[in-house]
Amino acid sequence: MTNAFTLKGRTGDWEIVLGLEVHAQVASNSKLFSGAAVGFGAGPNEQVSLVDAAMPGMLPVLNKYCVEQAVRTGLGLKAQINLKSRFDRKNYFYPDLPQGYQISQFEFPIVGEGEVIVDRIDGTSFTVRIERLHLEQDAGKSIHDLDPKATYVDLNRSGTALMEIVSKPDMRSPEDAAAYVKKLRAILITLGTCDGDMEKGNLRADVNVSVCRPGDYEKFRETGSFSHLGTRCEIKNVNSYRFIQQAINVEARRQIEILEDGGKVDQETRLYDPTKNETRSMRSKEEAHDYRYFPDPDLLPLVLDPAWVKEIEAGLPELPDAKKARLMADYGLSAYDASVLISDGEVAAFFEEAAKGRDAKLVANWTLNDLLGRLGKDGLEITASPISAADIGALVGLIEDGTISGKIARTVFEHMWDGEGAPAAIVEKHGLVQITDTGAIETAVDALIAANPDKAAAVKEKPQAIGWFVGQVMKETGGKANPAAVNEILKAKLGL
Amino acid sequence: MSELTKLTLKAALDGLKSKSFSSVEITRAHIAAVEAARPLNAFVLETPDKALEMAAAADARIASGDAGRLEGAPLGIKDLFCTKGVRSTACSRILGNFVPEYESTVTANLFDDGAVMLGKLNLDEFAMGSSNETSAFGNVINPWKSASGGNKALTPGGSSGGSAAAVAADLCLGATATDTGGSIRQPAAFTGTVGIKPTYGRCSRWGIVAFASSLDQAGPIAKTVEDAAILLTSMAGHDPRDSTSLDVETPDWAPYVGRSVKGLRIGVPKEYRVDGMPAEIEKLWQDGIDWLKEAGAEIVEVSLPHTKYALPAYYIVAPAEASSNLARYDGMRYGFRAEGGNLTEIYENTRAEGFGQEVKRRILIGTYVLSAGYYDAYYLKAQKVRRRIADDFDQAWQTCDALLTPTAPSAAFALGERNADPIAMYLNDVFTVTTNLAGLPSISVPAGLDSGGLPLGLQVIGRALDEGTVFSVAGALEKAAGFRAKAERWW
Known part of the structure; x- marks a missing residue:
């Protein structure tokens, strides 16, 4: 919190205040209120039930599996699980919203306050307070570019379960915002409640940006009064770490310019355009919706059995923070290495597999620097690595017993990458054995x-x-x- | 007309079972009656071919000994129920020629028990109305005429006016109906028929076009209390596709009709003696009290102090839910769609041309009461009133087992008479909305005639899930009233 990110303006320094609403699609085979299948890649309107299409007389029935995933996520966020919550209707008209309302949780969400500890690249960490998590339906998709005059609607996504995870305005720099989403994503993936696929839009963020003068934010934290902060704008649906940071930068700059010209920022919803690197107003104030929220009379209040919540809690996997602490303690890793490893559960698993009986620090170096670097260059995930964890372990073993030097190991690594097999065989084949004679x-x-x-x-x-x-x-x-x-x-x- | 159409459902089922006549025969008789009664405008869609097909199948099941509870009985279906492959309109222009690919749970239950569908019955558009005059197909005309009112055409009541008129005119053995604020009971009272709204959650709402989800409940309109009990037994039942459907056993209610009411405590709520209530209604109510007393029931005066707030609360909650429930009729996926230069225009034109005046009025009221800044003052307040009304009933059940009230504040009135004043129209529901707000079972039983010879109804209200007592008390009233009058055929 101390090293707030500052932007220099003509009239002095500015700071930014960021709060995120992350929409995470629940990893579920069926929708939140209908039995229709959820999946990527089906033909348009192939995964639509009578309920999703809002045919007359159709009624929603809550999917218990989705509720369980929300509870799991809440527990993973160390949050309050509300044993009684309620579904409300958010009313507005749009062709990809067949009911004319979205079923969401407005007043009484299923999950209350929690927190996420976020790791920075420099090894320090900070806490983002979670305000709430609620379940809601996703809308369908409007496709505007197939025809100059018509809009096409695909309802496959309509009714899919989303968890909206709302943070408090606890992030102060573009990097911190991206790091928060990264950490949240790691938690969701570890829990198995969301696949975290940002490219498919299964995890996306609405970013609330405002600017203030140095000192104002501290006053806000002391008093809880938003009057100390600037007017915020919400940038909708940003779906990559890079765009999150770019959008924040350009939006903060826009707001500072308005303020320094003596103007005032309008509270509005904006869209980030990455090709032009600018944010644009989505709808003006006059068009702002009155959503007329009210309790959905088709659904009973959601009441959870505390024993069921306990059961879910007992079945939680090791969460990233616990894993980080364990990696540091058991393997003697630095906070930085441990936090990079836990940012992706698959990477941590790979590391632990490779480190069996080896020098853990060496394994961490080879995994994080050499392997992840090489994978990143080719745009590959660790699960698609051509080098197995066992082989990374074996390579480190060869260094440890003096068969090869660290330098030779790089050559061996290249051969391994090219699919030449186990490191010992490569050393043999290419005559790379270290001369100790x-x-x-x-x-x-x-x-x-x-x-x-x-x-x-x-x-x-x-x-x-x-x-x-x-x-x-x-x-x-x-x-x-x-x-x-x-x-x-x-x-x-x-x-x- | 054939004598077969004059039978009660019970008598017809007995005749079918004993093979005195076939389902095809009794169905043909009713098809002829429906055709002959077109001036009543009770049916908005006749399905004679489907009816005969279903009747033939019913006869085959009777022959093979697989007869269901309602095997072969021809019924009318309110056009608020979605019927698979058969146009379902809610009597609104906005649904156009919508043909559902699915069968509502209630009609499916009836058909599974062997019932035959004669066609779809007229109603107020989206069940919003108390006189059947808001239907896009034009109003139904009540088979009854007043001896003192000249030859004026009368309303059959609403919204289930088509159902009530069809049963009263012997066009079907019974009919499905729905009740959001009195839409089963008031038309039953206006036509000399029996109508019951069961406990909220007894009948699945799945496949019934929604008006106000927390108030809507399906029920039958029938010729006798026993017929109503037989029909409701078939219609009710838990449905996992409706989250508000109650997971409870459905009793066989017919045996409750005729059961003694001796020792039952019948409450008479003093707040239902409203100002300006016609003397004839007062007298009918007193007759009811006397009949039950004679039958051995104990009469107790009870108080339901929040009754006067029921109607205003109802006319906030129901339109609020309706404004949201009707948002799906946007011209995008099915039904009527008007042209427009852009999306907003398409929405505006579709909904302006597709909905009638009363529906638009309620959507506007509902949108207003849910708006930011008004929600607390209207919707939230109305919900609190609703809670108080339910508490009033809970209090009453401490001292009585059922309540007796009039069903409606007047007999059937002339068509066109109350159109101009929506408040006067809404006052029709003053005795019926309370049980929708509290979710309680309530029945209307024909109990007498006014000076013009028009039927009047008494209402029996029971505890939640205690339809059994309601049927017993209604049976006792029916027996004591000895109501035998029928509308004289003029069509």
Whole structure:
């Protein structure tokens, strides 16, 4: 909280205040209030039931599995589970909203206050307070670009269960906002309640941005009064970490310019356009909806059995924060390494598999730096890695027992990436075994000193010049000489 | 007309079972009656071919010994129930020629028990009205005429005017109906028929075009209390597709009719003696009290102090829910659609041309009471009143087992008489809305005639899920009243 991100304006410094509403599609095979299937890739309007299409006389029936996922998520966010909640109707007209209302939870959400501990790249962390999580239906999709005059509607998504996770305005920089979504995503994936697929829109964020002067935010936190903060704008449906950060930057700049020109920011809903890198007003104030929320009379209040909640709690997997603490304690990893590992449950699992019986720090380095770097370059997920966890472990094993040096290991890694098989076989095949035979090294050293008497003499005056000799020996041996042995022999022969 | 149409449902089922006549025969007789009664405008769609097909299938099941509870009995279906493959309109232009691909749970239950469908019955548009005059198909005319009112055409009541008129005119053995604020009971009272609204949640709402979800309940209109009990037994039952459907056993209610009321405590709520109540209604109510006393019941005066707030609360809650329930009629997926230059115009034109005046009035009221800044003052307040009204009844059940009241404040009135004043029209529901707000079972039984020879009804209200007592008390009233009058045929 102390190192708030500052933007320089003409009239002085500005700070930004960010709150996020994350929409996470519940990982469920059927919709929130109908038995229709949920899936990606079905043909238009192929996954629509009579309820989803709002045919006359059709009624919603709550999907218990979706409720369970919301409870699991709430528990994962260390949040209050409300044993009694209620579904309300949010009324508005749009062709992709067949009922003319969205069933949501307005006044009494299923999950109340919780918190998420977010890790920054520098290894520090901060807490984002969760205000609530509620269940609601997604709308269908309007497709405007198939025909110049007509809009097409696909109702496959209509009625799909969403969890809306609302944070308090606890983020102060674009990076922090992205880090929060990253952490939330890791928690959801670990819980299995949302697949976290941002490209398909299964996880997307509405970002509330406002700007204030230094000191104002602290007053807000002290008093809880929003009057200390600037007017916020909500940027709808941002679906990547990069766009979240860009959208915040450009929106904050826009607001600062308005304020510095003596204007005032209108509270409105805006859309981020990544190609133009700008936000645009979605609807003006006059068009603002009065959603006429009221309790959905087709549904009874949702009452949870505390024993059922306990049962769900008992079945929770190890959550990212617990995992981070365990990785640090059990493997002696740094906070940074541990937080990178837990940002994706699959990466952590890969690491733990590879680290079995090996030097954990070395395994962490190879997993995080070499493997993740290489995967990132090719745009691959760890689950699609051409190198198995066992092979990363075996590679580290070869370094540990002195068969190869760290440098040779990089070459072996490249061969592994190309699918040449297990590291031991690669070392064998390419003759990459480290030369620890002191006789061979001594021969090379002797020859080198004999050929360069001037340098041998100079090194006595300037011991750090030994590096040149080491380099030459390594070159002679094709990099296979054990660097420690080379150093030792050189020192002896040069009389250092 | 054939004598077969004059039978009660009970008598017809006995005749079918004993093979005195076939379902095809009694169905043909009713099809002829329906055709002959077109001037009443009770049916908005006649389905004679389907009826005969169903009747033939029923006869086959009777022959093979697989007869259901209602096997072969021809019924009329209110056009608020979605019927698979048969146009279902809620008597609104906005549904156009909508043909559902699904069968409502209630009609499916009836057909599973062997009932035959004669066609779809007229109603006030989306069940919003008390006189059947808001129907897009034009109003139904009450088979009854007043001896003192010249030859004026009278309302059959609403919204289930088609159902009530069809049963009163012997066009069907019984009919489905729905009741949101009195839409079963008031038309029953206006036509000399029996109509029961069961406990909220007894009948599934699945497949019934919604008006006000928390108040809507299906029930039958029938010729006798026993017929109503037989029909309701078939219609009711838990349905997992309706979250408000009650997961309780459905009793066989017919045996409750004729059961003694000796020792039952019958409450008479003093607040139902409203100002300006016609003397004839007062007298009928007193007759009812006397009959039950003679039958051995104990009469107790009770108080339902919040009764006067029921009607205003109802006319907030019902339109609020309706304004949202009717949002789906937007011209996008089915039914009527008007042209327009852009999306907003299509919406506006479709809904302006598709909905009638009364429906628009209620959508406007409902939208207003749910609006930001008004919600607390109207909707929330109305919900609190609703709670108080339910509490009043709970209090009354401490001292009585059922309540007796008039069904409506007047006999059937002339068509056109109350159109101009919506408040006067809404006052029809003053005795009936309370049980919708509290979710209680209530029945209207024909109990006498006014000076013009028009039928008047008495209402019996019971505890939640205690339809049994309601049927017993209604049976006792029916017996004591000895109501035998029928509308004289003029059509």
